[in-house]
Amino acid sequence: MHASAIRIDTPPFVVGAAVVALVCVAVVPWAWDRWRRRRVTGRVVTTVAAVVAVVLACGSAVNSAGSFYPTLGSLLGTSPDPAEGTVAEGGPDGRDLGRAMTTASDRAGGGRGSLVHLTVTGKRTGMTRDVDVYLPAAYTQPEWAGFRFPVVEWIPHFPGEPRQVATLYGLPEQLDAAIAGHRLPPVVVIVPDPNGEPRLTHDSECVDAAGGPDDDTFLSADLRGWARDHLRVRVDRQGWSAAGWSSGGYCALDLAARHPQWYGTAVSMNGYDVTPHDVQTGDLFRGREDLRRANDVSAILRDHPAPLRLLAIADASAGDECAALDRLRAAAAPPAELTTRVLPAAGHNLATVRAELPDVLNWLGSQLGNPVAGPDVPGQNAGTIPAWPLPDTGSPGALHGTDTSL
Structure with missing residues (x-):
C-alpha cells in the first residue's frame, strides 16, 4: 500500500x-525500576518514546x-497517481485531449461532466505541473459546439494537489449538480497544482x-495561454474566475x-489576505517590502x-480568518464589490469546505457569464481593465511592470 x-x-x-x-506514558513509571543491567539506556528510551x-x-x-495532511503521502510529499479521481488522460x-473527448462524450449522455488529467508546461516560466480540467457535459454536445465556456480556476489548498479536489x-x-440545477452555467474548471x-x-x-x-506567472499567464490555445473557453475577464479554500482562497484573491x-x-x-511567514513558507520576498505589499490583497x-x-468566507471561531475579513472590508471600495x-x-x-461548496457555486453562478457563441475576439485576451505595474522579482520569466504577454 502506498503512503498516499x-x-x-x-x-x-x-x-x-x-x-x-x-x-507509552504508562510504561515509563512501570518499567522505571525494572531495568537492571541497562537501566540508564532503558529509562532514556522509554521516556523519549513516550514524549x-x-x-x-x-x-x-x-x-x-x-x-492539513489527509494522507501520509501528502505529509511526505509523494504522489504515485496524480491522475487519481479523473476519468481520462489528456x-x-x-x-x-482529442482521445479524452470520447470518454467525455459518453459521460455527457448521462448529464455528467468529465475530469481530465494532463500536464502543462508554461511558455513563460518553463514550469511543468499537473493540471486537472473539468469539462461540463455541454462541452461535447453538438448543440454547444460553437460555444466558448466561462472558466473557474480552482486552486487547491496547501499541501493539496489537483487530485484531492476531486477525491476529498x-x-x-458538486459541479454536475449545480449545472443540472441551473444554479451554475456550464463551466470549465481548471485545477492546477500550485506547489x-x-x-x-x-x-x-x-x-x-x-x-x-x-x-503566480504560471497560474495566471501560463495557464490562461494554454487554455486559450487548447480549450473552447472565454478569455475575457467577465468569463474567468478564481476560487479556493484555505491557502487556495488567498491564492484566488x-x-x-x-x-x-x-x-x-x-x-x-x-x-x-497576506502570505504567512512561517517554517513551511519562509520569507518568499526576501525582505523586499515592495513584493510583500504587491501580494497583500487588502493593500x-x-x-x-x-x-x-x-466573495470572502470565514469561520466564526477562526480569529485569523475574521481579522482578514475586517481588513478586506476596510480596504474594499468601489469599483470593487466585496461580499463577506x-x-x-x-x-x-474538509467537512467544512464540502458543506460550503453548494453556496459558493451558487454565488459563482450569479457572477459568471454564460457560454458565448463564436470564436475568440482578437485583443479580448487583455480585457478592458489595464494592468497595474507589478514589481520585478528578478526572475526572467515572471510578470512585471504592465506586461500581459502569455
Whole structure:
C-alpha cells in the first residue's frame, strides 16, 4: 500500500495515536525500576518514546481538525497517481485531449461532466505541473459546439494537489449538480497544482517569489495561454474566475487582485489576505517590502482599485480568518464589490469546505457569464481593465511592470 492511500486525518487514526501515547506514558513509571543491567539506556528510551508518542498524538489531533495532511503521502510529499479521481488522460500539454473527448462524450449522455488529467508546461516560466480540467457535459454536445465556456480556476489548498479536489472535496459531483440545477452555467474548471513536488516545507502561496519560482506567472499567464490555445473557453475577464479554500482562497484573491485585466471574480473560502511567514513558507520576498505589499490583497484593493467581485468566507471561531475579513472590508471600495460571510463555528477542515461548496457555486453562478457563441475576439485576451505595474522579482520569466504577454 502506498503512503498516499493511508489516511492520517480520520478519528480512528487519532484515537489509535492517543492510545499508543497513553501506553507509552504508562510504561515509563512501570518499567522505571525494572531495568537492571541497562537501566540508564532503558529509562532514556522509554521516556523519549513516550514524549514522541504524545507529540505525534497531539499533532494528529490538530491535523485531523484542520485536514492539513489527509494522507501520509501528502505529509511526505509523494504522489504515485496524480491522475487519481479523473476519468481520462489528456497527456503533456493536453496533446491527447482529442482521445479524452470520447470518454467525455459518453459521460455527457448521462448529464455528467468529465475530469481530465494532463500536464502543462508554461511558455513563460518553463514550469511543468499537473493540471486537472473539468469539462461540463455541454462541452461535447453538438448543440454547444460553437460555444466558448466561462472558466473557474480552482486552486487547491496547501499541501493539496489537483487530485484531492476531486477525491476529498467531491468537486466534480458538486459541479454536475449545480449545472443540472441551473444554479451554475456550464463551466470549465481548471485545477492546477500550485506547489509541485516535493510538498513538505514547500508552501509557495501562489506568488512570484523573489528570484523565483514564478508560481503566480504560471497560474495566471501560463495557464490562461494554454487554455486559450487548447480549450473552447472565454478569455475575457467577465468569463474567468478564481476560487479556493484555505491557502487556495488567498491564492484566488491575490491572483484576481494582481491581475484584474484577466480575472473578474474570485472566491476565498476560509482564507486570508497576506502570505504567512512561517517554517513551511519562509520569507518568499526576501525582505523586499515592495513584493510583500504587491501580494497583500487588502493593500492592493486600496492602492489599485479595480471592478472585481469578491466573495470572502470565514469561520466564526477562526480569529485569523475574521481579522482578514475586517481588513478586506476596510480596504474594499468601489469599483470593487466585496461580499463577506461569517459562518457558524465548524472548524478549518474538509467537512467544512464540502458543506460550503453548494453556496459558493451558487454565488459563482450569479457572477459568471454564460457560454458565448463564436470564436475568440482578437485583443479580448487583455480585457478592458489595464494592468497595474507589478514589481520585478528578478526572475526572467515572471510578470512585471504592465506586461500581459502569455
